Amino acid sequence: MSTAPAFNLKNPCPATMKHAVKLSKEGSPKDTRHFEIDLRGSGMTFEPGDSLAVLPTNCPDLVQDVLNTQGWMGDESVEDLGKKPVSLREALISSCNLATPDKKFLHAIVQKTGNAPELAKLLEPERKEQLEAHLHGRELIDFLHDHPDAKFEPQEFVSLCKKLLIRLYSISSSLKANPDSVHLTVATVRYHTFGRDRKGVASTFLAERVKLNETIIPTFIKEGKGFRLPAADDATPVIFCGPGTGIAPFRSFLQERDATKAKGKAWLFFGEVSSKTDFFYEEEFNDYLKKGVLTNLTTAFSRDQAEKIYVQHRITEHAAELWQWLEEGAIFYICGDASRMAVDVDKALHAVVETAGGKTPEEAAEYIEQLRKDKRYRRDVY
Numbered sequence: 344m345s346t347a348p349a350f351n352l353k354n355p356c357p358a359t360m361k362h363a364v365k366l367s368k369e370g371s372p373k374d375t376r377h378f379e380i381d382l383r384g385s386g387m388t389f390e391p392g393d394s395l396a397v398l399p400t401n402c403p404d405l406v407q408d409v410l411n412t413q414g415w416m417g418d419e420s421v422e423d424l425g426k427k428p429v430s431l432r433e434a435l436i437s438s439c440n441l442a443t444p445d446k447k448f449l450h451a452i453v454q455k456t457g458n459a460p461e462l463a464k465l466l467e468p469e470r471k472e473q474l475e476a477h478l479h480g481r482e483l484i485d486f487l488h489d490h491p492d493a494k495f496e497p498q499e500f501v502s503l504c505k506k507l508l509i510r511l512y513s514i515s516s517s518l519k520a521n522p523d524s525v526h527l528t529v530a531t532v533r534y535h536t537f538g539r540d541r542k543g544v545a546s547t548f549l550a551e552r553v554k555l556n557e558t559i560i561p562t563f564i565k566e567g568k569g570f571r572l573p574a575a576d577d578a579t580p581v582i583f584c585g586p587g588t589g590i591a592p593f594r595s596f597l598q599e600r601d602a603t604k605a606k607g608k609a610w611l612f613f614g615e616v617s618s619k620t621d622f623f624y625e626e627e628f629n630d631y632l633k634k635g636v637l638t639n640l641t642t643a644f645s646r647d648q649a650e651k652i653y654v655q656h657r658i659t660e661h662a663a664e665l666w667q668w669l670e671e672g673a674i675f676y677i678c679g680d681a682s683r684m685a686v687d688v689d690k691a692l693h694a695v696v697e698t699a700g701g702k703t704p705e706e707a708a709e710y711i712e713q714l715r716k717d718k719r720y721r722r723d724v725y
């Protein structure tokens with residue numbers, strides 16, 4: 344049992360980064376990193392399939408930019424969004440969501456300037472879609488720059504902000520293999536929109552702002568309800584599909600299965616952009632193959648050839664064997680990108696059942712639905 348209730352949003356565990364390495368090698372378009380966070384003395388435990396909630400802080404440069412637009416020093420006294428008396432700078436760093444402006448904030452900008460007819464128009468109820476499109480890639484700072492005559496009182500500004508939220512990360516280690524730490528596999532989010540370099544709050548907090556051996560990461564465990572392995576003595580085959588950072592819970596599962604000498608076959612599908620730069624944890628997975636912890640390891644490197652090859656292409660290529668595993672009662676697990684990958688993998692699973700299982704599209708849909716009902720199709724997608 345994990346001790347999830349001991350720490351929570353109101354009572355996070357202050358954790359220490361003890362090891363951080365870049366998994367993406369030189370030449371990769373990605374910046375995916377491996378983090379090891381110290382758990383010693385915390386009493387915090389978890390199960391494979393759980394996630395770690397991380398409460399980040401904002402980038403000080405972005406906060407300075409906000410302060411500059413308003414002519415503030417940062418040492419003004421305010422109450423943060425938890426009603427704690429702090430300096431304005433501290434409230435902007437630790438309490439305020441500076442990334443996603445909402446209608447309340449935009450209305451306040453319109454009201455303050457008295458001269459923002461285009462923004463006012465976008466706020467009309469019938470222009471919801473246009474507003475959404477306008478907000479894509481824009482943060483609070485953009486509106487402060489675009490409307491320099493919108494001036495706020497420090498407390499007024501803080502109170503207008505939404506709260507800075509936690510981010511979840513699938514845990515990529517098992518306590519049986521690494522009893523003193525929790526590992527994460529995190530893609531650093533950086534992009535450029537409307538003339539500014541942007542930073543994902545939590546992923547750059549971990550990659551850039553947390554220093555080794557500093558105890559500054561507020562964390563707690565979020566239980567991965569249903570995203571669990573069968574018991575070690577259960578011979579049910581398991582199929583893991585985890586491209587990109589979707590690999591995280593499966594590294595945890597494999598460590599656990601290795602430590603518990605789990606029965607049953609295991610098949611891992613992993614995909615990334617290139618085998619040379621982004622085959623995360625390659626040696627570990629090859630060792631698991633040698634030891635028999637993994638039965639099959641199937642990779643899809645999307646940019647190693649002219650045409651894109653994704654995990655779902657590998658799934659359909661291996662339809663006959665995959666169908667056989669499903670018929671033996673295998674559990675299919677998927678983790679990673681929800682909007683495109685998980686949708687396409689779902690289609691590929693239907694295709695496997697149709698082609699290798701000889702079923703009509705309707706029968707295949709029923710088969711997959713039954714997998715879901717039997718908890719043999721488990722998803723942790725984001």
Ligand SMILES: Cc1cc2nc3c(=O)[nH]c(=O)nc-3n(C[C@H](O)[C@H](O)[C@H](O)COP(=O)(O)OP(=O)(O)OC[C@H]3O[C@@H](n4cnc5c(N)ncnc54)[C@H](O)[C@@H]3O)c2cc1C
Nearest residue numbers: 480510511512513528529530534543544545546588591725
């Ligand atoms: C259960 C669960 C498990 C997860 N596990 C992992 C994991 O193991 N590893 C991992 O890396 N992530 C994982 N995530 C995702 C993670 O929680 C964060 O969402 C991710 O790290 C981004 O957070 P951030 O604070 O860095 O970025 P944010 O500050 O939240 O910024 C991300 C947002 O920026 C915007 N954005 C991004 N790119 C662009 C662009 N090009 N143009 C315009 N806007 C853009 C989008 O609105 C996007 O939602 C998981 C999520 C869940 C729910």
Ligand SMILES: NC(=O)c1ccc[n+]([C@@H]2O[C@H](COP(=O)([O-])OP(=O)(O)OC[C@H]3O[C@@H](n4cnc5c(N)ncnc54)[C@H](OP(=O)(O)O)[C@@H]3O)[C@@H](O)[C@H]2O)c1
Nearest residue numbers: 530586587588589614615616645653680682683684687725
């Ligand atoms: N919503 C989006 O547009 C979007 C885009 C990228 C990432 N993300 C998010 O960014 C985070 C980190 O991403 P990540 O680094 O873990 O990995 P990722 O960007 O999902 O990439 C991992 C691998 O999946 C491939 N891929 C792209 N589209 C796919 C599809 N439809 N089906 C199967 N595979 C596909 C990528 O190939 P190619 O890159 O070569 O196509 C890459 O080889 C996640 O939270 C993810 O949801 C979202």
